[in-house]
Amino acid sequence: MVSAGDFRNGLTIEIEGNVFQIMEFQHVKPGKGAAFVRTKIKNIISGGVVERTFRPTEKFPQARIDRVDMQYLYADGDLFHFMNVENYDQVALNGDTIGDALKFVKENEMCKVCSYNGNVFSVEPPLFVELEITDTEPGFKGDTATGATKPAIVETGASVQVPLFVSQGDKIKIDTRTGEYLSRV
Template sequence: MVSAGDFRNGVTLEIDGVVYQILEFQHVKPGKGAAFVRTKIKDVINGGVVERTFRPTEKFPVARIDKIDMQYLYKDGDLYNFMDNNTYEQITLSEELCGDAMKFVKENETVKVLSYNGKVFAVEAPLFVELEVTETEPGLKGDTATGATKPATVETGAQIMVPLFVNIGDKVKIDTRTGEYLSRA
């Protein structure tokens, strides 16, 4: 059990039978009246975000989220196929369940599959990936002082913005949470 006074970002709780993850929290002590905790929480199953306030003494059970390392095998239509690295058991997940997580993941890479009570609700890509640029316009010589960017397509088909000096065939490091170019690999 976690009391509202002990909330931290990233904690998963079960509130009224629904599993929520705390995105933001703030302890508020108004000049008049009792203190309270203002939170922004996300429903981990359907992705909805709500703002709620709690008394600091309210207690909620911690929800146990299982994170399993699985290897991404291949995409078949709008279905993604994964294999558990320990048991070699294979599962198939829909494109809508995986969301944008698979945008930067190549075949045979390891991802984390998140589940609650055996029900898979999300896929977490590695934080950083290295991908090859397959399509981009050539950069102009001497046009680097402005820090300008240009669109590029990487080997998974995702579009990112890269500096002008990046060319086709270059390996780039990408932050999968934001989809931003970090550096050349």
């Protein structure tokens, strides 16, 4: 059990049968009245963010989230197949569970599959990936002074904004959290 006075960012708790992760918290001690904890919590199953206040003495059970490293094997229609590399168990997840998580992930790359009580609710891609550009317009000489960007399609089919000097066939490094170009490889 975790009391509201002990909240920390990233902590996962159960409230009324739902699992929430604490995004932000603030201990408030008004001049008049009792102290309270103002929080911004995210429902990890649905993804909704809610602001709530709690008394510091309220207690909640801590939710245990399992994050397992799994290899992304392939997509078959609306199903995405993953394999646990330790025991070779395979899991097929539907597109609703995956969302945009695999936008920058190639087959045979490692991902973290997150589950609560055996129910998978999300997939976390690696933080950085290296992908090859399959299609982009050529940059023009002299356009580099402004730091302008152009759209490019990477080998997974996703679109990324890249600097003008990047050309088709180049390998680039992408931050999967923001979808931003980081550097050429």
